[in-house]
Amino acid sequence: xxxxxxxxxxxxIVTEENFADSKTERLVYSYDATPNxxxxxxxxxxxxxxxxxxxxxxxxxxxxxxxxxxGSGTNLCAGTCPTQGGIVLLFKHMNKxxxxxxxxxxVTVQPGLITLDLINAVEEKGLFYxxxxxxxxxxxxxxxxxxxxxxxxxxxxxxxxxxxIALEAVLPNGDLIRTGGKLAKDVAGYDLTRLLVGSEGTxxxxxEATLKLIPIPEARKTMLVHYHDLAAAAKSVSKIIANxxxxxxxxxxxxxxxxxxxxxxxxxxxxxxxxxLLIEQDGPLEVVERDIKKIAEICQQEQAVSVKIAAxxxxxxxxxxxxxxxxxxxxxxxxxxxxEDATVPRSEIANMVKAIxxxxxxxxxxxxxxxxxxxxxxxxxxxxDSRNHEEMERVEKAFAEIFEKAIELGGTITGEHGVxxxxxxxxxxxxxxxxxxxMKAIKQAFDPNNIMNPGKVFAKxxxxxxxxxx
Amino acid sequence: xTTVEEQAKIQEQFKARMDENELLNCMRCGFCLPSxxxxxxxxxxxxxxxxxxIALMKAVVDxxxxxxxxxxxxxxxxxxxxxxxxxxxxxxxYGHLLEEARDIIxxxxxxxxxxxxxxxxxxxxxxxxxxRMRSLTGLLGFYQRSGLQTFARRIHFLGLLPENLAxxxxxxxKVPTMxxxxxxxxxxPALGQQVHRVAFFSGCLMDTMFLKTNDATMKLLQxxxxxxxxPPSQTCCGALHGHSGEKSSAKELAKRxxxxxxxxxVDFIITNAGGCGAFLIEYDHLLKDDVEWKDRAKRFTEKIKxxxxxxxxxxxxxxxxLELPPQVITYQDSCHLKNVMKTESAPRILLxxxxxxxxxxxxxxGRCCGSAGIYNIIESESSMVMLDYKMxxxxxxxxxAIVTANPGCLLQMxxxxxxxxxxxxxxxxxxxxxxxxxxxxx
Numbered sequence: 001x002x003x004x005x006x007x008x009x010x011x012x013i014v015t016e017e018n019f020a021d022s023k024t025e026r027l028v029y030s031y032d033a034t035p036n037x038x039x040x041x042x043x044x045x046x047x048x049x050x051x052x053x054x055x056x057x058x059x060x061x062x063x064x065x066x067x068x069x070x071g072s073g074t075n076l077c078a079g080t081c082p083t084q085g086g087i088v089l090l091f092k093h094m095n096k097x098x099x100x101x102x103x104x105x106x107v108t109v110q111p112g113l114i115t116l117d118l119i120n121a122v123e124e125k126g127l128f129y130x131x132x133x134x135x136x137x138x139x140x141x142x143x144x145x146x147x148x149x150x151x152x153x154x155x156x157x158x159x160x161x162x163x164x165i166a167l168e169a170v171l172p173n174g175d176l177i178r179t180g181g182k183l184a185k186d187v188a189g190y191d192l193t194r195l196l197v198g199s200e201g202t203x204x205x206x207x208e209a210t211l212k213l214i215p216i217p218e219a220r221k222t223m224l225v226h227y228h229d230l231a232a233a234a235k236s237v238s239k240i241i242a243n244x245x246x247x248x249x250x251x252x253x254x255x256x257x258x259x260x261x262x263x264x265x266x267x268x269x270x271x272x273x274x275x276x277l278l279i280e281q282d283g284p285l286e287v288v289e290r291d292i293k294k295i296a297e298i299c300q301q302e303q304a305v306s307v308k309i310a311a312x313x314x315x316x317x318x319x320x321x322x323x324x325x326x327x328x329x330x331x332x333x334x335x336x337x338x339x340e341d342a343t344v345p346r347s348e349i350a351n352m353v354k355a356i357x358x359x360x361x362x363x364x365x366x367x368x369x370x371x372x373x374x375x376x377x378x379x380x381x382x383x384x385d386s387r388n389h390e391e392m393e394r395v396e397k398a399f400a401e402i403f404e405k406a407i408e409l410g411g412t413i414t415g416e417h418g419v420x421x422x423x424x425x426x427x428x429x430x431x432x433x434x435x436x437x438x439m440k441a442i443k444q445a446f447d448p449n450n451i452m453n454p455g456k457v458f459a460k461x462x463x464x465x466x467x468x469x470x
Numbered sequence: 471x472t473t474v475e476e477q478a479k480i481q482e483q484f485k486a487r488m489d490e491n492e493l494l495n496c497m498r499c500g501f502c503l504p505s506x507x508x509x510x511x512x513x514x515x516x517x518x519x520x521x522x523x524i525a526l527m528k529a530v531v532d533x534x535x536x537x538x539x540x541x542x543x544x545x546x547x548x549x550x551x552x553x554x555x556x557x558x559x560x561x562x563x564y565g566h567l568l569e570e571a572r573d574i575i576x577x578x579x580x581x582x583x584x585x586x587x588x589x590x591x592x593x594x595x596x597x598x599x600x601x602r603m604r605s606l607t608g609l610l611g612f613y614q615r616s617g618l619q620t621f622a623r624r625i626h627f628l629g630l631l632p633e634n635l636a637x638x639x640x641x642x643x644k645v646p647t648m649x650x651x652x653x654x655x656x657x658x659p660a661l662g663q664q665v666h667r668v669a670f671f672s673g674c675l676m677d678t679m680f681l682k683t684n685d686a687t688m689k690l691l692q693x694x695x696x697x698x699x700x701p702p703s704q705t706c707c708g709a710l711h712g713h714s715g716e717k718s719s720a721k722e723l724a725k726r727x728x729x730x731x732x733x734x735x736v737d738f739i740i741t742n743a744g745g746c747g748a749f750l751i752e753y754d755h756l757l758k759d760d761v762e763w764k765d766r767a768k769r770f771t772e773k774i775k776x777x778x779x780x781x782x783x784x785x786x787x788x789x790x791x792l793e794l795p796p797q798v799i800t801y802q803d804s805c806h807l808k809n810v811m812k813t814e815s816a817p818r819i820l821l822x823x824x825x826x827x828x829x830x831x832x833x834x835x836g837r838c839c840g841s842a843g844i845y846n847i848i849e850s851e852s853s854m855v856m857l858d859y860k861m862x863x864x865x866x867x868x869x870x871a872i873v874t875a876n877p878g879c880l881l882q883m884x885x886x887x888x889x890x891x892x893x894x895x896x897x898x899x900x901x902x903x904x905x906x907x908x909x910x911x912x
Contacts, residue, residue, distance in 0.1 A: 022538075022540050023535055023536075023538060023540065024517050024526060024535075024538065024540035024541050024543075024544060025517055025540070027525065027526060027529050027534070027535055028516040028517045028519075028522040028525055028526065029516060030525075031498055031525060032498065033497065033498045033499045033500060035497065035498075038534075072500055072503060073498075073500055073516070073521075074499060074500045090514075092513060092514040114504075135499070135500065135501075137501070137504055138499075138500045138501060138503050138504060261559075263561075264559045264561065325501070325559035326559075327499065327559075328497060328499040328501055328558070328559030328560050329559040329560065331495060331496075331497040331499075331559070331560035331561075332495075332559075332560055332561050335491060335494035335495060336494065336497075337497050385494075386494075
């Protein structure tokens with residue numbers, strides 16, 4: 001509970017209208033998109049500008065009140081669930097595009113801006129902001145930066161981190177800093193921009209960001225390739241890349257995923273094949289055509305059943321939209337969907353797909369696998385029921401094994417969803433004790449009172465490693 | 471105010487009656503947020519979003535939370551437009567959850583005396599009785615024709631009413647006479663070669679205040695090769711009851727309608743009001759726990775089809791020449807027609823086949839206009855915000871006719887036109903009325 005003094009001071013900063021602590025308002029900010037996490041904040045505060053953010057942070061630091069910054073609550077690692085109470089900070093007033101700089105090819109925005117609104121605004125000017133997380137219609141840029149979100153175009157264009165070049169942030173002591181600039185080169189000191197990107201709200205609050213843009217590709221082509229064999233699909237992925245082609249998008253969907261996605265989207269996706277690859281290439285027209293032809297040949301050599309090129313942009317868009325709905329569509333199968341985003345080097349994708357299937361079999365679970373095969377980032381998603389405790393134990397064991405396998409193959413426990421509270425117990429598996437210690441030292445230096453999104457990234461206890469007998 | 475005892479009763483009923491699987495089906499991805507008009511218009515308040523409302527309902531079921539006034543406010547402010555459903559990848563039936571929640575709250579809460587009287591009159595005394603609907607419409611006809619309307623306007627009597635109601639009074643259609651309302655055809659032959667035998671669901675409001683539109687609908691059906699049966703024992707669909715927490719009355723009306731239509735040997739039951747059609751098409755859900763009725767309800771719902779769907783299916787627009795004087799027209803989706811009956815392209819196909827007119831799609835045509843049953847009367851402030859947004863989009867199309875497919879939307883569009891002072895150059899029109907005009911000129 002907030003003391004009356006803190007509550008009054010918060011109201012003084014943001015006005016009554018932008019402060020809420022009724023049970024209803026607290027309840028609707030007690031969750032994000034992560035299953036099985038819910039916890040009430042003490043209040044919900046919506047600052048209108050950076051100065052207000054700074055005053056709020058100073059006040060909270062003084063009174064040791066936790067702060068959880070939240071965009072649209074599409075987080076998938078419980079990163080925006082206020083598990084230790086405190087205040088949830090909303091950015092619904094700070095959602096403007098401040099500037100599109102066509103000379104420097106940058107856009108400067110406030111954190112509450114919806115990702116797709118940003119993409120549309122720059123595309124109107126013939127510019128391109130590639131990171132496109134599946135939730136881009138809902139998610140905010142602030143959220144994307146804090147989670148270092150990826151998306152369907154990550155393979156060729158990289159992730160959010162690759163486009164953030166300057167930040168304005170409020171540190172936990174209330175100090176306002178500016179990092180980077182509209183600069184292609186900048187080695188003045190530590191790269192705090194990169195440190196803040198993906199920091200999951202644990203180091204400070206981003207209040208403004210300048211993002212790098214590129215010219216929009218001239219042409220784009222989309223294709224859907226069908227396979228009767230999972231391994232063949234996975235092998236095609238590695239082979240395309242080994243042939244020195246980097247498609248803009250190279251997505252994988254297995255049969256269980258195809259069934260639920262088709263059930264939702266009704267666009268005629270095949271449900272009788274084992275897997276599909278959704279492949280896109282963009283760039284100058286002749287390059288796109290050459291690459292698409294070459295990719296089709298490779299897929300056919302790898303036993304693809306059929307290769308279909310989308311006839312129009314509408315058809316291509318329907319395919320992309322359907323793919324983006326995959327996670328939520330899996331929820332049609334069962335009351336609870338638990339998803340992971342273990343990531344491996346792209347050459348290991350076939351091994352990872354195989355391992356996931358064996359693990360699914362071993363624990364007798366329903367796991368749908370889809371994801372960004374081209375960058376080794378898979379999303380095995382388990383359709384289960386959190387009320388069934390016995391099954392939930394098996395789910396947990398299965399995911400622990402998937403993490404273990406990913407690390408063994410040179411991969412990581414999370415490619416783009418973040419650690420949050422959900423994966424915190426596994427972080428040490430990837431980083432080792434020394435890695436955790438280095439990160440904790442950074443956290444301690446920035447936020448000695450641990451008010452910034454406490455409980456996230458670092459777990460109280462690391463999960464015991466499973467002994468994989470296979 | 472909800473008393474503590476009422477809260478306890480509501481909570482108990484939530485635990486007993488809310489569908490837990492449906493609540494759990496929401497995985498909180500937030501894909502519904504951009505589709506929700508109240509989320510957008512409230513300045514992105516989660517408590518006014520589908521995801522927020524489902525989380526609140528679930529919290530009441532889980533005992534995390536008592537259903538207080540804020541909770542009720544969150545549900546009250548929902549338009550029930552169900553735009554969140556087609557965009558939900560998990561397929562959550564939000565409308566069913568909302569209806570059940572509203573019913574529980576309504577049944578366990580003592581309304582103030584005036585509210586009780588109004589609800590009883592409207593839900594029990596008026597809509598289920600077609601003769602009384604006729605009398606009321608007749609009274610309105612008397613008001614319009616006797617000079618009373620002119621008189622009331624002249625003495626600025628309407629200035630005493632809240633602004634919306636006063637404007638509403640202006641936009642009500644010229645209603646038919648008592649005689650016209652009583653002499654309804656029970657059977658009409660197909661004109662030309664018969665392709666289907668259909669029943670016509672005439673509706674309560676449509677068959678009184680919007681009688682002309684019903685006549686136009688039947689005319690189009692005849693021209694499309696349909697023999698029409700219009701059973702006199704049919705009644706109000708019960709949508710208003712269902713959406714306002716009067717589920718048991720809605721069930722009674724549903725049963726009367728199923729009985730009225732089930733032995734007619736027809737291919738389809740045709741509706742011309744999205745709001746009614748969407749409610750009819752879900753009778754199987756409404757009666758799912760009724761052993762005696764659920765299968766009969768299922769057979770009934772399988773036959774429900776909107777007028778524009780059947781016209782497109784039989785190729786009416788290809789067979790009959792449609793033409794109008796040059797003008798720009800635009801279409802406002804009926805939320806329930808689009809989101810529940812999934813009829814989205816058929817009206818557009820028909821409108822685009824009228825020669826001489828330019829069809830201009832408006833931005834966010836699928837976003838609710840704020841009519842939403844009786845929402846524009848009881849939540850008038852929020853409704854007007856929705857309407858203002860809608861009218862801005864309409865203006866941008868330069869259209870001189872806004873076409874709709876539901877009486878509530880039609881009145882709201884006319885209200886918008888009146889409010890913006892555009893009545894001399896723009897009109898709201900039901901799609902079947904416009905199509906019949908186009909037939910006559912074609």
